[in-house]
Amino acid sequence: MRISELSRVTGIPVATIKFYLRERLLPEGRRTSPNQSQYDDTHVQRLRLIRALVGVGGLSLAATRDVLTQIDEPTGLTLELLGTAHRMVAPELPPDVDLRPVVDLLRRWGRDSCAEAAGTDDEGRVDDALAALAVALRGLDDAGFEVDLPRLDSYAEAMMQVARTEIAGLPVESATAAVRYVVLGTVLVEPVLLALRRLAQREASAARFPLPG
C-alpha cells in the first residue's frame, strides 16, 4: 500500500508517519519509484505499536526508540529483562534518595532478600524499583498525606497478586516474545490498572455513600 493508504488504515496522519520514518522508528518501505514506497502489514502493526507506546504509554520519543530496539534485538537474559524494561520507562530519579523506609517495609513484609539488595550495584546505581518506591513514599510524606501501615500492606498484597499472574504468563519460547511481554506489559498495563482503580473507587464510594432517593 502507499503512504496515504497506510495513513487511512491506521488513522495516523501522513506527516506523522513521515516523521516516524525520518526518526527511524518505522522501517522504510519498498521503494517503487524515486518518490514512492510501498508499505505492508508489518508497517501497520509497527505504527499501532508506536501509537500505543507514545499515546497510552506516555513514553518519550527516546524511550519509545529504546523499547522498539529492545523488541527488535533483544539482549540479556530473561532474568534481566524486568530490570531493563523498568529502567526504560522509569522516571528520572534523584540520586540521593533515602532507601531506609523502604527497607523497613520490605522486612516487615518478610521480603528480606529484596531488602538486602537495597544497596548500590557495582556501577554505583541505586536499585530502580526500590528508589521509585522511596520517592513515591516521600511524596506522600511531603504532602502531609498519611498512609498507615495496614493500608500499605494491603497495597503490597494486591500488587503481589497482580505480579504473580503476570510472571506466570511470561512466555519463554523465545527472547523476542519474552521481551515484548515484559516491556509492553510494564508500559501498557499501568494505565489499565490505574483506570480500574478509579472505577473501583467510584463503585466503593457509591456503596459507602448511596445517593438519596
Place this chain on the structure above:
Amino acid sequence: MRISELSRVTGIPVATIKFYLRERLLPEGRRTSPNQSQYDDTHVQRLRLIRALVGVGGLSLAATRDVLTQIDEPTGLTLELLGTAHRMVAPELPPDVDLRPVVDLLRRWGRDSCAEAAGTDDEGRVDDALAALAVALRGLDDAGFEVDLPRLDSYAEAMMQVARTEIAGLPVESATAAVRYVVLGTVLVEPVLLALRRLAQREASAARFPLPG
C-alpha cells in the same frame, strides 16, 4: 523565617519559591519591609505539597493549581469528589473512544449499574474513568499485546481490593479533609502502587527463574 531560610528548610531553590509566589501557588508572606517578607510553617507545608504534586505526582502547573484550589476551597459533595479529583489528574482523552468493550467487561464482572452509566452525561461528556479504561485497553490492542479475560479479572479484583480499603478510610468530618484525601490519594498513591507492582514482579520473576548457583 526569611525566604532564604524557607529555601534551606524545604530544599527548594529561592528562584523556584519566587516562581511559585508569582504564580500564586504559594501564598505571600507577611511583608516586613518593601523587599522582605516573613514566612512560617504553613509555607513550608505548602511548598512540600507543591513539590509532591509536581514532582512525584507529575502534575502540570495548571493541574497543580486546580488541586490546590480544590483543597483550599472545597466545592461539591463527597459523592462528587472522586469525579472532580479524577478529572483534574486525568490525561486528555480522545472524544470518540469506543466504550463497548469496557461495558462488556463491566457486565462480565456483574457491575451492571456501572455499565449502565456508560453513556454521555447531560453536557455530552463521556464518563472519564470508563473512557480511560477504554483508551488503555485500545493501547494493548494496538500494540498487539493480548491480555486474556482471566488476567483482566485478576486486575479488576486487585484494584477493587485497593479501592475498598481506600474508600473505607475516607474521612467525613470535614469537606477539606475529604478533598485532601481523595485528591492526594489519587495523585500520590498511583506511583506507590506502580512501584510496588514493579518490585513484586521482580520477586515473582526471581521465584520463577531462580539464579543458578
